[in-house]
Ligand SMILES: Nc1ncnc2c1ncn2[C@@H]1O[C@H](COP(=O)(O)OP(=O)(O)OP(=O)(O)O)[C@@H](O)[C@H]1O
Ligand SMILES: O=C([O-])CC(=O)C(=O)O
């Protein structure tokens with residue numbers, strides 16, 4: 105039940121040491137939070153009803169401002185090479201300063217679950233300074249039934265104060281922005297950023313730490329299924345198509361970003377979606393587009409005409425990473441439970457801006473392990489003119505910034521689950537074709553969907569395949585409904601030699617990145633590495 109505490113009334117936050125707030129609004133529903141957000145000038149209402157907000161300086165996650173407390177709890181369980189540390193003393197000072205900062209402020213609190221599987225879900229309390237942040241996280245996580253709130257006992261608390269400014273000298277951080285994770289105190293403190301994604305990815309970080317200890321695999325992936333439960337997992341880094349491709353009219357959406365895989369099957373950690381809005385097309389993504397016309401959707405950094413209240417989804421002035429947050433039932437064919445059975449297919453999405461990877465390839469279990477640990481995608485220069493060079497990104501487990509443990513731990517869990525459930529693995533490139541970024545173009549969404557559907561319905565297994573000379577995986581030569589040519593990326597390039605050079609460069613980047621795992625994985629995984637075409641590579645060096 106919702107409650108409001110003012111003027112020294114009991115707030116339910118005393119046990120945390122949070123005292124002196126001007127008011128505490130607990131578990132307000134969507135309508136009430138809308139009203140509070142608008143009343144406070146936090147956002148404006150667009151045509152059709154969405155709440156439009158701006159986040160200012162930070163329009164994406166601040167991965168370099170995230171710190172984990174290093175103590176006896178975490179010393180041997182966190183991978184310190186890729187997780188920046190802070191001391192328990194620095195965290196204690198930060199928490200004191202957070203409590204001071206909250207005095208006299210109005211706070212919005214939600215009690216929610218992370219995880220649709222009753223055996224593995226995590227009750228969390230989220231304390232927000234902003235009403236719209238509270239609405240966002242209510243959309244994104246799993247809302248308890250009224251009776252579940254009676255004996256709700258949070259196992260973690262997340263406090264998010266965008267107006268707080270961290271102090272590098274006192275808190276051990278590097279800027280005024282901080283995301284501080286303390287697994288011993290069971291708290292996450294977020295300060296100095298209004299980008300809402302930080303909160304949902306903090307819950308993800310916690311689950312990524314806790315679940316492997318119970319033998320449950322946490323994954324940065326989307327999941328969808330069918331009436332007869334032909335479930336599929338789509339791994340991928342940001343912008344590779346998890347949200348876009350999992351919302352498919354012919355399949356049931358389980359979730360778009362974070363899932364667990366246990367003996368019971370797959371389960372969503374969340375109860376909502378967080379979709380990229382930039383240049384969203386009504387034709388290619390009708391289900392997601394419809395949410396931009398609905399009451400309830402929170403639109404972050406989407407440009408709106410203040411008079412007509414019409415949205416311009418093509419305008420990247422506020423952010424290239426503009427976002428829409430909505431409860432999962434805003435998508436017509438979403439799962440009511442957030443759960444499904446064991447997957448039959450596992451897809452690794454990559455947005456290869458070099459235009460080298462084929463649009464789909466079949467992976468052996470060893471290749472799947474290799475690509476899971478590599479976590480490859482490429483970032484493009486965005487909208488800047490004249491910048492033609494993409495940048496390769498390797499992010500372990502397709503989610504480095506949210507994975508506290510060593511990638512080999514997640515890898516070992518995944519390997520066992522793939523083998524136990526005999527899952528078919530695929531690599532899908534949603535990035536460039538007919539040349540690299542700057543010359544070619546992005547893979548048409550329609551082609552990607554057709555190829556995926558052939559993989560998921562089993563028909564693609566009967567196609568004829570060729571072996572990719574660089575990556576060693578098997579690539580279909582013909583698939584009904586798509587142009588044969590795009591299946592062979594080299595043939596889409598105007599200059600085949602230029603393709604070979606680019607492919608050799610990418611293969612070499614994979615090898616270089618993978619060196620750090622060689623002591624942690626079995627030889628058969630190392631053997632699944634790409635082969636570097638040395639002749640092509642030396643042509644590049646000579647150029
Ligand atoms: N062939 C394609 N397949 C998938 N997405 C494509 C394709 N071509 C272009 N896109 C665009 O790429 C973007 C994919 O973003 P999406 O939101 O699905 O990424 P995501 O994996 O969910 O990322 P995040 O983890 O940040 O939420 C969308 O803007 C989509 O319109
Ligand atoms: O969390 C976010 O900001 C969006 C997201 O899913 C990602 O970046 O992987």
Ligand SMILES: [Mn+2]
Nearest residue numbers: 346347361378
């Ligand atoms: Mn997404």
